[in-house]
Amino acid sequence: MREINIAQAIHEAIAEEMKRDERVYLIGEAVAPGGVGVMRPPEEIYKEFGEFRVRETGIIEPTLAASSTGAALSGMRPIVDFAMVDFMFPAWNEIYQAGLWRAGHGAAEDMKIPLVYMAGIIGYSGGGFSHSRAPIGNIWHGPGLKLAIATTPYDAKGLLKTAIRDDNPVVFLVHRFHYPVKGPVPEEEYLIPFGEAVVRKEGTDATIVADGYQVTLSLEAAEDLAKEGISVEVIDPRTLEPLDIDAILASVEKTGRLVVVDEDHIRCGPHAEIAFQVQEKAFKSLKAPMQRVGNLNTPIPMAKILHEAVLPTKEKIMAAVKRTLV
Amino acid sequence: MVISNEVLLRIYRDMVRQRALDYQLIKGARSGKMLPGWHSGLGEDAIVAPVALLRKDDYVTYTHRGAYVWITRGMSMKEIVAEFYGKATGCCSGYGGTHIAKPSLGILGRSGMQGGHFPLAVGMGITAQMKGKGQVAMMFFGDGSGTRGHLHEAFNFSSVWKLPIVWMCENNGFSMSVKQEKTWAIRHIAKIAENYAMPGKTVDGNDVIAVAEAAGEFIDRARRGEGPALLEMITYRWRGHMEGEPMTYRTREEVKEWQTKDPMPRFEKVLLDKGLLTQEDILRIQKEADDEVAEAQRFADESPDANPEEVFTKIYATSHT
Numbered sequence: 001m002r003e004i005n006i007a008q009a010i011h012e013a014i015a016e017e018m019k020r021d022e023r024v025y026l027i028g029e030a031v032a033p034g035g036v037g038v039m040r041p042p043e044e045i046y047k048e049f050g051e052f053r054v055r056e057t058g059i060i061e062p063t064l065a066a067s068s069t070g071a072a073l074s075g076m077r078p079i080v081d082f083a084m085v086d087f088m089f090p091a092w093n094e095i096y097q098a099g100l101w102r103a104g105h106g107a108a109e110d111m112k113i114p115l116v117y118m119a120g121i122i123g124y125s126g127g128g129f130s131h132s133r134a135p136i137g138n139i140w141h142g143p144g145l146k147l148a149i150a151t152t153p154y155d156a157k158g159l160l161k162t163a164i165r166d167d168n169p170v171v172f173l174v175h176r177f178h179y180p181v182k183g184p185v186p187e188e189e190y191l192i193p194f195g196e197a198v199v200r201k202e203g204t205d206a207t208i209v210a211d212g213y214q215v216t217l218s219l220e221a222a223e224d225l226a227k228e229g230i231s232v233e234v235i236d237p238r239t240l241e242p243l244d245i246d247a248i249l250a251s252v253e254k255t256g257r258l259v260v261v262d263e264d265h266i267r268c269g270p271h272a273e274i275a276f277q278v279q280e281k282a283f284k285s286l287k288a289p290m291q292r293v294g295n296l297n298t299p300i301p302m303a304k305i306l307h308e309a310v311l312p313t314k315e316k317i318m319a320a321v322k323r324t325l326v
Numbered sequence: 327m328v329i330s331n332e333v334l335l336r337i338y339r340d341m342v343r344q345r346a347l348d349y350q351l352i353k354g355a356r357s358g359k360m361l362p363g364w365h366s367g368l369g370e371d372a373i374v375a376p377v378a379l380l381r382k383d384d385y386v387t388y389t390h391r392g393a394y395v396w397i398t399r400g401m402s403m404k405e406i407v408a409e410f411y412g413k414a415t416g417c418c419s420g421y422g423g424t425h426i427a428k429p430s431l432g433i434l435g436r437s438g439m440q441g442g443h444f445p446l447a448v449g450m451g452i453t454a455q456m457k458g459k460g461q462v463a464m465m466f467f468g469d470g471s472g473t474r475g476h477l478h479e480a481f482n483f484s485s486v487w488k489l490p491i492v493w494m495c496e497n498n499g500f501s502m503s504v505k506q507e508k509t510w511a512i513r514h515i516a517k518i519a520e521n522y523a524m525p526g527k528t529v530d531g532n533d534v535i536a537v538a539e540a541a542g543e544f545i546d547r548a549r550r551g552e553g554p555a556l557l558e559m560i561t562y563r564w565r566g567h568m569e570g571e572p573m574t575y576r577t578r579e580e581v582k583e584w585q586t587k588d589p590m591p592r593f594e595k596v597l598l599d600k601g602l603l604t605q606e607d608i609l610r611i612q613k614e615a616d617d618e619v620a621e622a623q624r625f626a627d628e629s630p631d632a633n634p635e636e637v638f639t640k641i642y643a644t645s646h647t
Contacts, residue, residue, distance in 0.1 A: 021647060023456075025452075025456065027452075052455065052456055053456075055452075055487075057483065058482075058483070060445075060479040060483060062445055062475075062476055062479060063444075063445040063448055063476070063479040063480060063483060065445070066437075066442065066445035066446050066448075066449065066476075067445045067446065067448040067449035067452060068449055069446060069449060070385075070434065070445065070446035070447060070448065070449025070450045070452075070453070070463075071449035071450065071452045071453045072449070073429065073434040073435070073446075073449070073450075074385055074434060074449065074450050074453035074454075075453055075457070076449075076452065076453050076456060077647075078449075078452075093439055093442070094442070094445065097437060097439070097442065101435055102640065102641065102642070102643065103421060103637075103640040103641045104421060104422060104425055104435070105418045105421060105422045105425055105426075105427035105435045106416070106417075106418030106419035106420065106421030106422055106427075106640060107419075107421075107640040107643075108417055108418045108419070108422070108427040108428065108429060108435075109427075109428070109429045109430055110643065110645075111427065111429050111434070111435070111643075112643045112645065113643075114646075114647075143641055144641050144642065146642075162646075165646045165647045166646050167643040167644075167645045167646050167647070168642050168643050
């Protein structure tokens with residue numbers, strides 16, 4: 001099978017869905033050719049669809065988020081490129097609002113808000129406190145939003161196409177370290193349903209649930225732990241909303257131990273939600289206290305030695321797994 | 327732009343109807359039986375006129391004083407009153423309250439974050455532009471929400487992209503309790519339009535004909551693809567920001583003075599002078615509106631309560647393309 005990287009997989013998904021449905025359009029800062037947007041599509045997409053369907057904007061995050069809600073409510077299907085997930089912060093009210101809107105209006109006339117908020121997580125980049133964050137918990141916290149985090153080219157294409165066709169607001173994230181990673185992607189069309197986790201590595205001693213770049217770090221940790229005779233299972237949920245809790249429970253029932261790894265703050269982070277659900281539904285399977293690895297509730301410093309002190313690393317993940325084995 | 331006699335009469339009738347509804351919601355809020363507070367729009371009734379000039383497939387966003395929009399767009403009083411009383415028969419099944427939505431009439435909901443409609447309207451303008459069927463989006467905001475930064479983003483990009491949007495500023499002089507002189511460096515907000523390379527105009531917001539003619543020109547202009555415009559209507563709200571607030575920030579004399587500028591009798595006089603209306607018509611239209619309100623209240627009172635079992639099923643649409 002041919003191999004392409006995640007950036008190419010995303011561009012293919014966008015181009016295919018724009019061809020399939022004329023209501024789909026792409027909007028964002030610097031999405032047009034020559035732009036500095038990290039996920040900006042190749043020039044052919046702009047040439048084929050024109051400036052209305054590849055709409056380049058200035059720095060207007062609240063308007064990016066809410067104009068897309070207005071457009072979606074009136075029948076379009078926008079894909080918003082926020083470039084980096086930090087840029088969602090100025091639009092937090094409007095992003096939350098997209099999720100609240102339908103039920104907030106009693107789903108009047110079965111109103112639909114089909115849109116995708118797409119962004120890269122750019123942690124570990126030296127961007128400091130405002131250009132390195134992973135507000136996955138913040139997004140998951142908001143009612144009405146769906147949340148997909150792709151870690152392979154195959155998943156990126158299949159999940160993004162599903163997101164574009166969904167009649168709800170979906171946040172679609174990819175970590176910047178994953179953009180250039182190549183992987184097999186079929187030529188023929190496929191979709192990946194939301195709410196289906198994948199086991200990235202099978203194991204018997206402990207379960208790691210990780211998303212985004214933390215999947216890569218967790219697999220590296222699992223590889224090193226294997227050399228020490230510790231067998232770790234790594235689960236990538238792919239979507240947090242909806243969450244495939246059954247896949248996580250099945251693994252924990254097998255291993256009896258759980259480590260949750262996510263780049264967001266551990267305080268009120270995704271780790272806590274997943275761990276709570278596990279203790280609620282599989283308490284008797286647990287042989288040790290669950291562990292979490294994430295941002296240690298600090299602003300992210302610039303220097304590598306400093307941000308590695310607060311963000312997850314392979315070594316911290318390995319140590320967390322060992323804590324469950326005591 | 328000249329407004330036809332038929333439209334003038336429709337405007338008059340809807341002004342009477344929405345005012346009757348407004349009084350009923352005031353009563354409800356003061357009785358304590360109605361859950362959300364009511365933000366009365368009494369005194370700003372001329373705003374019916376621009377809404378009456380829209381096409382059925384246009385989009386319109388409203389402020390928290392939305393009765394003139396809901397009624398003029400053709401919503402039934404029953405589904406509005408029932409909504410305010412938290413009934414299953416309300417237009418939003420009791421979930422929305424003052425957040426009224428009726429998508430089939432181009433009323434796509436309301437953001438309670440004041441000023442939140444600026445970017446929402448941009449999106450409706452994008453839809454209208456992409457569909458290319460001559461639709462327009464009309465967005466109402468007050469001098470209060472106009473101080474939000476969202477105004478700048480929306481005005482600028484609606485003009486950059488030449489979106490078919492009519493920005494409608496109902497300048498009632500107050501941001502809740504704060505006088506406009508404390509929130510704006512200028513009195514006439516329409517002045518800022520020229521900085522966004524779009525036409526702007528200030529009119530007497532209590533003069534139905536002036537409002538309608540100016541709005542009509544801007545609507546036509548947007549429909550022709552010539553881009554957005556800003557119309558400012560200078561008006562005044564008689565009631566408090568919401569029912570029950572003490573209004574200590576202004577004098578009774580000030581309110582009374584503005585009540586002498588009531589848009590209703592002024593417009594009645596125009597229609598009487600034109601021979602479009604008789605005193606009997608005025609009484610009949612008022613009676614019909616009062617009956618309609620009473621019937622809507624009865625409907626709401628007799629309707630079943632909202633259904634808590636649906637709380638979890640309304641969040642997500644189950645559909646996809």
